[in-house]
Amino acid sequence: MTALELWPIVTVLVGILGLLVGSFLNVVVYRVPNGMSVVAPPSACPGCGSEIKPYDNVPVLSWLALRGKCRSCKEPISARYPLVEAGVGVFFAVVAVWWWLVSSASATSTSAVVANVLVLVAFLWLAGVSVALALIDLDTHKLPNAIVLPSYLVGGILLAAAGILNSDxxxxxxxxxxxxxxxxxxxxxxxxxxxxxxxxxxxLAGVLGLYLGFVGWGALLVGAFAAFFFGGLYATGLLLARKAGRKSGIPFGPWMLIGAWTGIFFGTALWNSYLSLLGVA
Known part of the structure; x- marks a missing residue:
């Protein structure tokens, strides 16, 4: 099977992985801000306390099958849960497509293949972390150290290993x-x-700078600027809608993350286009 034939299969598998990760992130988003373990006790209905069975914990499908209600007490289950699961699945698939387009997909040497896989894993980690941090910041206006700080280690090790293997x-x-x-x-x-x-x-800025810099100078510059652009648009919208004042605080983490992914996906092309307009590229 050629690399081109393998690409759609990898994308689908990564998307399915994203659905599973999204289910876990729902647990992370609820438990980490409350200082709870993400592995124990098992997930349970907040209404009646009934432990959620494995067959009721299938991403998206279980929520649809249960019609958005607990099997035991019929307590409504927020639509946010399947939306997060589906969203992370799509996000992971998009990251896989981006990775395929920018990586040496046709590489045949063992070191190059391993390096490419490490880069994919690193950016999938960032994707999962991005969803968790954005939701937590929107809910609590906090970016927990328990999620941010390990990302320096995970991202640093994976990207450093990939760079060394690729001699980059x-x-x-x-x-x-x-x-x-x-x-x-x-x-x-x-x-x-x-x-x-x-x-x-x-x-969080240090983590995002690590990833953006690895992609390229254009990604770094665009990603850093885009956070303030999107955050400014959001703040302006709130002011115009009179839902916030000039001194109101807004969670900036989500805009940092959206800006970073804008830089990752589009930063190099946007920066090169800008340089072309200036006549220096």
Missing amino acids: IDALIRAGIGMAAMWLAYFLMAMLYPGGMGFGDVK
Whole structure:
């Protein structure tokens, strides 16, 4: 089977993995902010306390089969659960397509193949973390260290190993610079404007800079700018709708994450187009 024939199969499998990860992320989003273990006790209905059986825990399908209600007490189950599961499934599939387009998909050497797989795993980790952090920040205005800090280790190890296997030292240098630059920029903003930027944002900025820098300079610059662009649009919308005042705080983590993924997916093309307009590329 050729690499081109394998691509759709990998995308479908990654999408299915995303459905399963999405189911787990629903647990993470609820339990981590409350200081609870994500592995024990087993998931249960918040209404009657009945443990959720494996056949009632199939992503999306179980919610549809149960018509959005607990099997035991008929307590409504929020539509957010299947939406998160389906959304993560689609997100993972999109990441797989992006990875295929930007990686050396035709590589045949063992080291290149392993490197490509490591890059895919690294960005799937970021995708899962992005969904969890965005939802938690929207719910609680917090970005838990339990999720953010391990991402430095996971992302750093996977991307460093991929860069070494591909002999792409430039990518590792960019990743290091991106991590340090975005962390420092957000740290300075947090110090100068404590009410507008939290240290959770600072720590997340370093993780996003690591990934953006690994992709390229264009991705780093576009991803860093896009966070403020999207966040500004959202804040302006709230002001116009009179749902927030000039001093109202908004969770910035989701916009950092949306900006980062804009940079990852489109940053290189957008930056090259901008340079072309300037006549320097």
